Amino acid sequence: MDATRWLDEREDRAWRGYRRMRRLLDLELARELTQDAGLSEADYDVLSDLSETPQGRLRLRELADRMLWSRSRLSHHLTRMQQRGLVTREECADDARGSIVVLTPAGRQAIQSAAPGHVAAVRRHLIDLLTPAEVDALGALTHRVVDHLGGRTPHPRHDPEA
């Protein structure tokens, strides 16, 4: 009904800048990661989330939720990573349907050697370019947007209305 509220100049600048940064940063980080560590960003994220758990083990469902991936996507990707020896699957004791994704020694090795370079790249191309105030603003703003989109960070689990 109402006339569309188009983006004004500042809003447009922020929106275009965001999308452009998004694309360029992605390309660059992926490029360095592949070159330096032979991993894709997807690989890195899987290994990273796994390695943040004490045992390097997670239910497939749990890992998919944390990554905001579909189970299907994760299952396909794990099959490929498994063939490269980075992870394995184990049966779940509590739930016979389930499978547990396990970091192999090679997988742990891979993430450990990739991490320093990747963090350095994130600093070089993003974090170190920002003032402390901008870092805080980015943290605040992104989390607000995530909350608005219903992003319960780790486990949605039950209690959808609390």
Add this chain to the structure above:
Amino acid sequence: MDATRWLDEREDRAWRGYRRMRRLLDLELARELTQDAGLSEADYDVLSDLSETPQGRLRLRELADRMLWSRSRLSHHLTRMQQRGLVTREECADDARGSIVVLTPAGRQAIQSAAPGHVAAVRRHLIDLLTPAEVDALGALTHRVVDHLGGRTPHPRHDPEA
């Protein structure tokens, strides 16, 4: 050599928030766009860039550069969009190798009816959640990162070292 400078708590919060926002915002905007207008984000971006030119025409190369897409990707995508009647290709007069991407009436219709809803979604899920200061900060910060990554906005063209 040096010990890795890991991200401190604030930096980590910003980085994780950014990536999470990125993913959730993408999913939501794509979902609404598909539902309301039958377009993917890729479709929308192609149509949007084309419609911003006076004639709704662009050299394939030029369009690929603006979008930060490879010519290959764009060529594949245009083939699909062409089959749906959203764009056509014409021969280029100046350069017999070239092809010119042209918005069809159906394509113009599609972007015109999709745009208000899409802008509203961008506002609802991002822009309107930010304070004016945050909008400006996001604009400033993203453009700084883009510049750092060598993102000459429209045409890289010659003069790589100036």
Add this chain to the structure above:
DNA sequence: AAGATTTCGTTGACATGTCATCGAACTTAC
């Protein structure tokens, strides 16, 4: 405890993106 419903993970078909390669046409240097 049986039946209905939901969840888990896998699978196959298909959509999309990347990469290497190609022929044609443009540009440059002689």
Add this chain to the structure above:
DNA sequence: GTAAGTTCGATGACATGTCAACGAAATCTT
């Protein structure tokens, strides 16, 4: 002019992501 090198866009093979469906197992309902 022409040979060498570059750019343009298309293409096919392949990697990756999405979607719908499935069987098996868990959970809920009565």
